Amino acid sequence: MRSVAVVATEGMLHFELSVACEVFGSAPAGVDVPWYDVEICGSAAVRVGRFRLEPDHGLDRLPHADTVLVPARADVDEDPPVELVDAVRAAHEAGARVASLCTGAFVLAAAGLLDGRRATTHWAHTDVLAARHPRVQVDPDVLYVDNGSVLTSAGKAAAMDLCLHLVRRDHGSAVANAVARRLVVPPHRAGGQAQFVAAPVPARDDHPLAALLPWVIERLDQPLTVDDLARRAGMSSRHLGRHFRAATGTTPLQWLLSQRIRRAQELLETTDSGVEAIAEATGMGTATTLRRHFNHTLGVPPDTYRRTFRSGPA
Structure with a gap:
């Protein structure tokens, strides 16, 4: 997936286009893997937000890309340009992975790529997407949806999550x-997290979870329970659950499991520890438990994941 084509046509919004270029444009320091070749593709010079942009190539370049990114469009009431829709459809038919950022989903839907598939877009426009394209299974409550070769994301920050x-x-x-650290953003928000939550990451020192979450992450090797977390936070389990739902869009146990899986991924990539040792280090207890949760969450067993990411890019 080396070549990345970022679409730029009239009516595109500059934030999502900039996010795509920032994430894929250059490798972070110290990362020694073949990085992406990013090209801006459009039919002519365009106004993107308040800026004028000269594309590198025309839309006929899209079918030659490994990944095509379609940024948000400002006006969802207006049909996307036919030439853009045709080019995106042709790219997918040629084998490209196609992803929309925010309201770019309307382009993918017009191209028929979302028919029969689950998809999302900015929560303010999910009703419009569902009404205009009834064959699309619109999910308004998630950050992004990965269908393999077709992906969609919600608005703004969720575009970063998808990239x-x-x-x-x-x-x-x-x-x-490493990319997230360079951009100073949270490294991972699961696609199933709710779009509209009060505080996706507790940023204030006085937030009820501000001290608890780092405390938990430092103790992932321990068999923590919801009652343990509630006692540490000085509140009831029910009260803790409400704070977790408001802050992360998920439950304490689901959040804890996601942190254990993330830690297991890092250990598989960066150490030679066996699966049993990693299970202990992440609080999973046994290799069987780790394999079950890892496979359910990521779709591959730990050994396969390690072979993939210790030997180079997928």
């Missing part, structure tokens, strides 16, 4: 985390 998810798919968790 980091693609890097994680291609190069593994350690490389994606």
Whole structure:
């Protein structure tokens, strides 16, 4: 997945286009993997937000790319250009992985790529997408949806989440985390996390979970329970659950499991520890438990994941 074509046509929004270029444009320091070749593709010079942009290539370049990214469009009430829709469809038919950022989903839907598939877009426009394209299974409550060769994301920050998810798919968790550190953003928000939450990452020192989450991450090797977390936070289990749902869009146990899986990914990529040792280090207890949760979450067993990401890009 070396070549990345970022679409730029009239009506595109500059934030999502900039996110794509920032994530895929250059490798972070210290990362020694074949990086992406990014090209901006459009039919002519365009206004993107308040800026004028001269594309590198025309839209006929899209079928030659490994990955095609379609940024958000400002006006979802207006049909996307026919030439753009045709080019995106042709790229997918040629084998490209196609991803939309925010309202770019309307382009993928117009191209028929979302028919019969689950998809998302910015929560303010999910009803419009569902009404205009009834064959699309619109999910308004997630950050992004990965259908393999077709991916969609919600608005703004979720575009960053999806781009980091693609890097994680291609190069593994350690490389994606390095990109996130360079951009000073959270390394991973699962696609199933709710779009509209009060505080996706507790940023204030006085937030009820601000001290708890780092404390938990430092103790992932321990068999922590919800009651343990509630006692540490000085609140009831029910009260803790409400704070977790508001802050992360998920439950304490689901969040804890996701942190254990993330830690297992890092250990598989960066150490020679056996699966049994990694299971102990991540609080999974046994290799059987780790394999079950790892396979269910990522779709591959730990050994396969290690072979993929210790030997180079996928």
